[in-house]
Amino acid sequence: MRPLVLASGSLYRRELLQRLQLPFVCHSPNIDETPHANEEAVTLVQRLAVAKACTLRKQFLQHLIIGSDQVAVLDGQIIGKPGSRAAAIAQLQTASGRSLTFYTGLCLLDSASNRLQVDCVPFTVHFRQLTDAQIERYVDREKPFDCAGSFKSEGLGISLFRTTEGEDATALVGLPLIRLCDMLNQAGIEVP
Template sequence: MQKAIVLASTSRYRREIVERLGLPIHCAAPVCDETPLAGESALETAVRLARIKAMSLADAYPDALIIGGDQVALLDGQQIGKPGSFENGVAMLQWMSGRTVVFHSALALYNSKSGRLQENVGLTRVTLRQLSESQIRTYLSREPDALHCAGAAKSEGLGGALLQSVESDDPNSLIGVPLFALISMLINEDIDIL
């Protein structure tokens, strides 16, 4: 019998990616303050938050493989978080328009029984099209979930119209889960994928 697999996320997009593996998973909300620490790089923030999210559910799932993930976007040395409001989303996308943003998609797999922790970061370079304010407002009006994504850039659905190019070793990373790395981590835990 295989170990229980828990996704420490309420994101339906992360869930859909993990479900592609055809394994039974349970989703649960992690306990995590997502505020970056002073002096912390985007990569460090993403890795720390993915780890905290996975480990935050260890008491509730004492014999499980817990997947934690976090994504931090970076432009001009500044971390780009979730806008939270429509006007913040407009401002973020105006700043990012016509530029290349690096998304750090961190992944942690925590075996709550053995204490083994595996970590990975998928880097994705995204170049946005040159966008007018009108186009940005139209996009955010039609894709309100984007306000809950780093930089308001939700590549799934209409968000693809924002993008000029994407460079990544794993196309799933931009959506929030470096799936190729997750597969390797699960295999390391003796989970049969195929």
């Protein structure tokens, strides 16, 4: 089997990829993730997913390299990771009763042939109407400061949702496994 590399330092992505029960190594790429002027979310996440994978090409010459990037969008504006309690509370207050769409860019690079497979998988979260007390209790319990949208859907964050919409719930966490399985199968890695 061709060796796999996850071009990420994300614990969340590492845990997701482990579900496929394939051996892999992780290596965090060092890239500039600044959006270009007027860059659309889909274009941004695909560009960054490709950049993460391609940055590792010279280190891993005979590998399949997985790059992924994600942004959340509310009313056409990209929402980043909050970084603090106050910012997380503010993000969730803004999202209360509304919908937030996550765009997850995915790239599989065959470093031996330089063949790229690239896609973007959307997933939408429809929030309940939340009170300030609910938001504060949630933020204080899970401390989602490193999560775009200020929640962890794999934990208590699920209680904030009215419904979700999308083809692959793992895209919400940051690595769309259904689409990745398609890409791996096309690259000759049979999953399962």
